Amino acid sequence: MHRHYECxxxxxxxxxxxxxxxxxxxxxxxxxxxxxLARVLPSIRFAxxxxxxxxxxxxxxxxxxxxxxxxxxxxxxxxxxxxxxLK
Numbered sequence: 818m819h820r821h822y823e824c825x826x827x828x829x830x831x832x833x834x835x836x837x838x839x840x841x842x843x844x845x846x847x848x849x850x851x852x853x854l855a856r857v858l859p860s861i862r863f864a865x866x867x868x869x870x871x872x873x874x875x876x877x878x879x880x881x882x883x884x885x886x887x888x889x890x891x892x893x894x895x896x897x898x899x900x901x902x903l904k
Contacts, residue, residue: 827844835851
């Protein structure tokens with residue numbers, strides 16, 4: 818029987834793989850939390866780009882600038898977590 822699963826939730830995809838329902842494409846920094854997961858295609862790598870979007874009318878507001886700054890600072894401080902490789 819052929820089955821196909823699609824989900825926009827990274828957490829749901831991770832849990833499906835952890836429950837033994839197949840393989841999936843996951844972020845290294847998330848997958849490294851689970852010792853039972855193993856990389857099955859080590860030669861294949863994906864690069865992702867993330868966008869922070871807001872309505873043009875809110876770009877200069879204090880709260881949008883604050884969230885933007887917090888995200889940039891947090892990612893910069895944890896940059897190594899986003900470039901790890903599963904063993």
